[in-house]
Amino acid sequence: MPADLRRTTPAPKVGIVHLGLGAFFRAHGAIYVQEADRTGDWGILGVSLQRPDVRDALGPQQGLYHALELGPDGQTARLVTSVTGVLVAPEDPQAVLEAMADPATRIVSLTVTEKGYCHQPATGRLNADHPDIAHDLTQPLLRTAIGFLARALHLRHQRGLRPFTTLTCDNLPNNGRLLRGLVLDFARRLDPALAAWIEVEARFPATMVDRIVPATTPETFAAVARLTGTEDRAPVQHEPFRQWVIEDDFVDGQRPDLASVGAELVADVTPHEHMKLRMLNGTHSSLAYLGYLAGHETIADCMADPALAAFTRSLWLDEIIPALTPPPGVDLAAYARRLEERYRNPGIRHRTWQIAMDGSQKLPQRILGTLADNLAAGRDCPGLALAVAGWMVYVGGTDLTGRPIDVRDPLSERLREAAAAKATPEGKVAALLAFAEIFPRPLAAQLQTCLTLAYKSLLQKGARGAVEALT
Ligand code: CS2
Numbered sequence: 001m002p003a004d005l006r007r008t009t010p011a012p013k014v015g016i017v018h019l020g021l022g023a024f025f026r027a028h029g030a031i032y033v034q035e036a037d038r039t040g041d042w043g044i045l046g047v048s049l050q051r052p053d054v055r056d057a058l059g060p061q062q063g064l065y066h067a068l069e070l071g072p073d074g075q076t077a078r079l080v081t082s083v084t085g086v087l088v089a090p091e092d093p094q095a096v097l098e099a100m101a102d103p104a105t106r107i108v109s110l111t112v113t114e115k116g117y118c119h120q121p122a123t124g125r126l127n128a129d130h131p132d133i134a135h136d137l138t139q140p141l142l143r144t145a146i147g148f149l150a151r152a153l154h155l156r157h158q159r160g161l162r163p164f165t166t167l168t169c170d171n172l173p174n175n176g177r178l179l180r181g182l183v184l185d186f187a188r189r190l191d192p193a194l195a196a197w198i199e200v201e202a203r204f205p206a207t208m209v210d211r212i213v214p215a216t217t218p219e220t221f222a223a224v225a226r227l228t229g230t231e232d233r234a235p236v237q238h239e240p241f242r243q244w245v246i247e248d249d250f251v252d253g254q255r256p257d258l259a260s261v262g263a264e265l266v267a268d269v270t271p272h273e274h275m276k277l278r279m280l281n282g283t284h285s286s287l288a289y290l291g292y293l294a295g296h297e298t299i300a301d302c303m304a305d306p307a308l309a310a311f312t313r314s315l316w317l318d319e320i321i322p323a324l325t326p327p328p329g330v331d332l333a334a335y336a337r338r339l340e341e342r343y344r345n346p347g348i349r350h351r352t353w354q355i356a357m358d359g360s361q362k363l364p365q366r367i368l369g370t371l372a373d374n375l376a377a378g379r380d381c382p383g384l385a386l387a388v389a390g391w392m393v394y395v396g397g398t399d400l401t402g403r404p405i406d407v408r409d410p411l412s413e414r415l416r417e418a419a420a421a422k423a424t425p426e427g428k429v430a431a432l433l434a435f436a437e438i439f440p441r442p443l444a445a446q447l448q449t450c451l452t453l454a455y456k457s458l459l460q461k462g463a464r465g466a467v468e469a470l471t
Helices: 023-027 029-036 053-061 093-101 131-138 145-158 175-190 192-201 218-228 270-293 299-303 306-323 332-344 352-356 359-376 382-395 412-420 425-433 441-470
Strands: 014-019 043-048 065-071 074-080 083-088 107-110 165-168 207-210 236-238 243-247 264-266
Touching: 014 029, 014 083, 014 093, 014 145, 023 029, 023 065, 023 236, 029 074, 043 053, 043 093, 053 065, 053 083, 065 218, 074 218, 083 093, 093 145, 107 145, 131 145, 131 175, 145 175, 145 192, 165 175, 175 192, 207 270, 218 236, 243 270, 270 299, 270 306, 270 332, 270 352, 270 359, 270 382, 270 441, 299 306, 299 332, 299 352, 306 332, 306 359, 306 382, 306 441, 359 382, 359 441, 382 412, 382 425, 382 441, 412 425, 425 441
Parallel strands: 014 043, 014 107, 043 083, 065 236, 107 165, 243 264
Antiparallel strands: 065 074, 207 243
């Protein structure tokens, strides 16, 4: 009989409220915080913004869960103790606001995925037409992270408290500045005095987060039971590598000592963020679409295919690195070699389909920025163009052999209809480039010809053939 998970030492006091308690944060930030919290003052109260599943699994375990590390040569499990409880926002939004407004809460961190920011990916502006934002501006039962942040800061302002630090941990460019702009935009519509206070007193440090966290599978549960002898209903799994680069800009300097456990606290995260988003996430998304269309289930399967491995190396060396400024002291070619090792980790099954999700929200910061910078410098990017064409085929909803694709994307219906309305590759490419929320205008016009060529190559040669033809 496997043992139940129970605390044997007191839970830490809550100092952090985390919005969007998904697998990534539980396998990354929650572990750093546990290691850094030597005084028991930085417990994490998790908030699920949509579903109760994580609370239902973690609640009976007093917030405890295991993180399974997937090394190339074996697995280890560690107990994570920093999460003290979980609230489900739709059940009791007021409780979430009160937790965020509690004076002991000094940080509100978030991982709500790209689409959770309710912005226009191409411009970074708040999408005020988003139904959930429109709702949150007028209704008390909040739905969005932006609504919760602005209204909780409002409560703190009204109560004469200091603001919390808002710590975004999502893969978005200039994530701190972006979020600050969105919260301010929302706050201005609530109360100009609130917006003025946030502008001066609140802090939104930017971060670069990195750890590959494949979705939990039945094998994860089985491995944790085998290694720990407990029946854990909420384990997560992750690669050994981890990195967290954080802009050191917290309200009153209040934060756990994250530097003591390997996080890098820096003055400017931008070069780290560009490097990671473009080199890791950019090739991840490229492999997600082209690898999926080539019939590969995981990133490791893609890298075991010599054509796709050579293609990925060429993306790094010929297209992405030339358009990057390296962070101080970082050798980008060495970073690429390290990424290749991580992608090849045979202990990890990271599905192309998982990474392919929400492409409309990911392409701008992962791929389109690199394309734009290269085009401006007079360099073409056949590999990244092929990746975008792969996305265009993918969102059409049918693979190159005619099988349906389960496309998950907030714009999936509109994208599929737009592509289906045109018969020719030129027409389909133009119809998808017309999505101004994804493709900035001048870039869209510049991409029409090379994307049409790439799209035709995919139809004629298949994904693997098109990749081989390039390398
Ligand atoms: C992936 C990321 O699913 C995806 O879109 O590219 O989750 C990636 O694994 C992480 O950003 C790695 O840090």
